[in-house]
Amino acid sequence: MNFEEKLQKTFSSTSKMLDPEQFINNLTSTRYTQALKRSQAISGYLALIVVLFVCILGFNELDHGAILMDGSYYYSTSIDSDQNEDSEYFDDLALYIMEQEEDIWMAFSFLDELEYDKIVNLMEEES
Amino acid sequence: MKTDRELIQEFQRGSDAAFNELVRRYLDLVYRFFQKITPDKMEAEDLAQTVFIKLFKALKKFRFESEFNTYLYRVNVNTANTYFKRNKWRNMLHLDQAPDTGYVETSQEKQWRKEEVWATVVRLPKKQRLVVMMRISQALSFKDIGNILDMTEGSAKVNYHHGIKRVKLLLGNNK
Numbered sequence: 685m686n687f688e689e690k691l692q693k694t695f696s697s698t699s700k701m702l703d704p705e706q707f708i709n710n711l712t713s714t715r716y717t718q719a720l721k722r723s724q725a726i727s728g729y730l731a732l733i734v735v736l737f738v739c740i741l742g743f744n745e746l747d748h749g750a751i752l753m754d755g756s757y758y759y760s761t762s763i764d765s766d767q768n769e770d771s772e773y774f775d776d777l778a779l780y781i782m783e784q785e786e787d788i789w790m791a792f793s794f795l796d797e798l799e800y801d802k803i804v805n806l807m808e809e810e811s
Numbered sequence: 812m813k814t815d816r817e818l819i820q821e822f823q824r825g826s827d828a829a830f831n832e833l834v835r836r837y838l839d840l841v842y843r844f845f846q847k848i849t850p851d852k853m854e855a856e857d858l859a860q861t862v863f864i865k866l867f868k869a870l871k872k873f874r875f876e877s878e879f880n881t882y883l884y885r886v887n888v889n890t891a892n893t894y895f896k897r898n899k900w901r902n903m904l905h906l907d908q909a910p911d912t913g914y915v916e917t918s919q920e921k922q923w924r925k926e927e928v929w930a931t932v933v934r935l936p937k938k939q940r941l942v943v944m945m946r947i948s949q950a951l952s953f954k955d956i957g958n959i960l961d962m963t964e965g966s967a968k969v970n971y972h973h974g975i976k977r978v979k980l981l982l983g984n985n986k
Contacts, residue, residue, distance in 0.1 A: 695948055
């Protein structure tokens, strides 16, 4: 017996074949399972991308204007300008209250309660 | 009876029944191929299933540039290659523990198991491995092997000659 025949004989098989209908049923269910897994994986990746996108947006929003210096965060001038605008608004409001209120001591005590102590300087500047 | 081409065209138009007909037609061929690759029947069935799942995806875009038969052999060979790569170390390490389902010889000739032969075949360079695999497992002609593997008949013969020489050496046929 030559070498090739010996090899081919090694692979000779007499085992029975598969039932085609059973095989097709298994094949179909495997295909559906794989398709389901694939769509779940795609949904998962999409959800992950959305979450990451929202996180990045949120972080940028929170981090807006913050400057890290010597291990501490400082805020940029844009936030300072907002604070200045607020301060000016309160100053104007305080002056308005002082002018409109008949009992000036009531107005002083009201501003005192709000811990607003710039009113004297403001009134001097106004006069 | 519908031809393979007609069935594939029907499948491409959305008929799963046409694909199932192809499965019925080629299941034996595919399963026999993998039975020669592995002694484990479940594993052979899994590999056959892998082939048909690949076909289910690939046939939707099949352009009939080659015969379906040829294409199917290529898918078989590629799947077998992947299987060998995956199990290369396992085959080499657990050779002695594998069940003996191969050739049983009562004479004084050396007896081989499928695993032993495949463990030797997978050590060949790619072209030689593919040609030897197709020749010894399917007993295909060199012309068919050449068609399937996109090489000339002469090239298939040369690759087989070198491959089988090396297999012979590795299996120690001189005993």
